[in-house]
Amino acid sequence: MSVVVIKVFHRLFLLATLLVQEVCGNVMQVYELYTCLAYMPTWRGQSNHEIESESYKQQVEEILSQLDQSLTDRQKLYVNFHPIVRSEIELDCYTHIFPFPEEVEKYEFLNSTDALITDYSSVFFDYSITGKPVILYMYDYDQYMEDRGMYFDIKQLPFRKIYQLEEL
Numbered sequence: 808m809s810v811v812v813i814k815v816f817h818r819l820f821l822l823a824t825l826l827v828q829e830v831c832g833n834v835m836q837v838y839e840l841y842t843c844l845a846y847m848p849t850w851r852g853q854s855n856h857e858i859e860s861e862s863y864k865q866q867v868e869e870i871l872s873q874l875d876q877s878l879t880d881r882q883k884l885y886v887n888f889h890p891i892v893r894s895e896i897e898l899d900c901y902t903h904i905f906p907f908p909e910e911v912e913k914y915e916f917l918n919s920t921d922a923l924i925t926d927y928s929s930v931f932f933d934y935s936i937t938g939k940p941v942i943l944y945m946y947d948y949d950q951y952m953e954d955r956g957m958y959f960d961i962k963q964l965p966f967r968k969i970y971q972l973e974e975l
Contacts, residue, residue, distance in 0.1 A: 845887070
């Protein structure tokens with residue numbers, strides 16, 4: 808019972824914070840009117856210092872374009888890219904896709920979303936304790952396993968797994 812009460816108060820606190828920011832001239836809209844999804848992909852590459860940014864940027868733009876077209880006006884997708892690639896991806900051209908709000912701590916915001924879309928990022932462990940849906944979008948599973956690998960078989964996790972953009 809107390810966990811439910813804490814979750815409700817946490818969400819209400821975040822909604823109140825966002826509403827105050829809206830009233831004070833912040834460009835954010837009232838959160839409670841939307842289904843809010845979070846997209847937190849990990850970066851690609853074989854080391855922490857190099858990545859084929861142009862190729863990755865094209866992949867991400869294709870994903871975001873498809874998602875933006877499939878989202879309704881009552882859905883918003885908030886994305887948080889790995890710091891290595893964050894500056895490479897522009898979000899201004901999308902109707903339903905936004906960056907995580909800078910005014911709210913990342914995990915505070917993430918906990919208030921309705922579902923998480925990720926891939927191989929360990930954020931799914933943190934998010935899973937919310938009991939909300941986790942979707943693993945692993946469009947490049949074979950390549951990622953060859954380049955980076957995992958400590959365990961991610962396919963065994965109890966989350967929905969999607970491999971094709973059309974399914975997402």
